[in-house]
Amino acid sequence: MARIKSFSKAAKLLHLSQPAVSAQVATVERRFGVRLFDRYSHGVELTRAGHVVFDYAEKINDLVESMEREVGALEADSEIVIGASPTVGNYALPCTLWAFKQKYPACVLRLEIETTQAVQKKVLENVFDLGVIEGPAELAGLKAVPMQAEQLVAVCAPGAWPGRESVSPEELAERGLLTHERGSGLREAIEACLNHVGIGFDRLKVAAEMSTTDAIKSAVESGFGAAILPVLAVQREVRRGLLKALSIEGLDLTMDIHLVYREDKQHSRSAGQFMRFLTRSVYC
Amino acid sequence: MARIKSFSKAAKLLHLSQPAVSAQVATVERRFGVRLFDRYSHGVELTRAGHVVFDYAEKINDLVESMEREVGALEADSEIVIGASPTVGNYALPCTLWAFKQKYPACVLRLEIETTQAVQKKVLENVFDLGVIEGPAELAGLKAVPMQAEQLVAVCAPGAWPGRESVSPEELAERGLLTHERGSGLREAIEACLNHVGIGFDRLKVAAEMSTTDAIKSAVESGFGAAILPVLAVQREVRRGLLKALSIEGLDLTMDIHLVYREDKQHSRSAGQFMRFLTRSVYC
DNA sequence: ACCGGTTACGTATCCCGTAATCATT
DNA sequence: AATGATTACGGGATACGTAACCGGT
Secondary structure (H helix, E strand, O other): OOOOOOHHHHHHHHOOOHHHHHHHHHHHHHHHOOOOEEEEOOEEEEOHHHHHHHHHHHHHHHHHHHHHHHHHHHOOOOEEEEEEOHHHHHHHHHHHHHHHHHHOOOOEEEEEEOOHHHHHHHHHOOOOOEEEEEOOOOOOOEEEEEOOOOOEEEEEOOOOOOOOOEEOHHHHHHHOEEEEOOOOHHHHHHHHHHHHOOOOHHHOOEEEEEOOHHHHHHHHHOOOOEEEEEHHHHHHHHHHOOOEEEEEOOOOOOOOEEEEEEOOOOOOHHHHHHHHHHHOOOOO | OOOOOOHHHHHHHHOOOHHHHHHHHHHHHHHHOOOOEEEEOOEEEEOHHHHHHHHHHHHHHHHHHHHHHHHHHHOOOOEEEEEEOHHHHHHHHHHHHHHHHHHOOOOEEEEEEOOHHHHHHHHHOOOOOEEEEEOOOOOOOEEEEEOOOOOEEEEEOOOOOOOOOEEOHHHHHHHOEEEEOOOOHHHHHHHHHHHHOOOOHHHOOEEEEEOOHHHHHHHHHOOOOEEEEEHHHHHHHHHHOOOEEEEEOOOOOOOOEEEEEEOOOOOOHHHHHHHHHHHOOOOO
16 A cells, blocks of 8 residues: 555555545554655655554564464464366466465465356365355355455566556567476466466567576566566565566456355364465555 | 463453453464463463464564654654642652653653542643543543553562562562662652552662663673562563563552543644553563 | 353444545646 | 545444353362
8 A cells, every 4th residue: 555655546455445444544643643644636655654654564564474374384284175266277376376385385285176156066065175266256155255366467677667567568578588497387377377368478588497486586686587477476575676566468367356265164274374365465 | 461371360461351361362363273372270371383473472562662662753752741640640650651761762751740630630621631540530521541550570580589479578688689879760769669658668778779770670680689670661571581570579559540531632642652651561 | 169261142342335525636 | 527535424343341151170
């Protein structure tokens, strides 16, 4: 929200109404007795105090994340069985699953593709721990919460493409693309995802192939090219200002994806972590 | 609460009912999917996961505290005018004020002593920003919240008096007392406080006088003696296990002190900080 | 039987969404 | 007009306290 410079856009990202966001901010401002945002007609901007609070909020967020990871690592993790509808499961989810696996290596994930209806039914029957489908749940007894929709972003060094918020595949090709090696699970997931929206991977000039995401991110930070990665894999660097995220023109995976689960069921620790991961706000 | 090893005692400290504490803990345990406390018939004990969460909670608390201080330091602070009833204002509050001033040096505090009724009236009339009195508020339009009651504790090195939770003034005298120099505001406040409950300062053998509290705390940590200080001045070291806090036999300042203020009024940033400081739970 | 934690339930408060309002371009 | 934030108000969830309920010494 601080980065977005707009309460209304932040509200969309947070799946909240604009007044709700205003109220939250007002509450915190009253608590501190200071304005945290300057309101302009075109949006909002952090004040000095706002910057301080924002920086602390990031530190605290990091701590909470570490805490969850550390608690999660304490015991052997049981398998999480995820049901997903075909489009979601084939194109959107694989990147997300991969990003989660990076953070929680101990978790064992199993993904099964079924129709939207079948997914919901099997979630109700406890065959799946949770489901990920397009559109909200229709079956009674299921709770559906909207997920962060965007899945893939282009990243570049902060200096590249100043002022731009999106780039075309051709511009990415000009700059040169850093990707995983052919055959890597994520590479294939990304290729499938791009193909699905009509962007062939061959339109993108691959400048170098690397084996780890960290290597790609470092290379991009150093200005060696751009990359296409899941939002969830780069959110920290983007927040830190180490990388700049741009949307890719022509790439719109904005389906309103929903996480569905049995409200009454108590989930395993790993399932809970996965669900929080899926619904976590990426920017804020 | 983790240190107390008892939900019911923690509830008292937090001014909550026991079921409320149980419910809070249960909520967090459900969120993580792990037991954080082992329940025994004689009380509770942190599990492995509980220790992890507890350590992170402390770190986060520290961050929040720093954040408040940093935000508070951003602008020049206005004066806080505090009204207090005679007993509270003369014996209990001075140490607290001093501890607050240590943390928020930029704040200017003014303390005025009046009868309980007069304090409430002047808070209503906005003559005082807030009041501190014994017992709850009686005037309509005033909100009263209970304050942390205990004000002075003995501290010693963690190894001294193993297993003890309280010491007599004579035992303190044997070990030798480290205090501020005569004439220091806190020294006088403490003397007044002790005299009020019938403990003369002359019963305590002063081993050394030092000019700063940090010097006293360091000396006590190193085992050079004991000291009597406001709880609020040593809470961090006690939580960290660097110092051990013991109650002093015969010293019972447990009056149910209440902070009162106009609910409708919006307080200055510094007044808000002071109020949160007063009602903050010391152990938890 | 007592101490300590849990369960059950009624109430008060908080937080969100809808709708109306204000301000700026 | 249109965008974007604030205010007003009704409904649902949350969190508390009281009281009744185990389970272990």
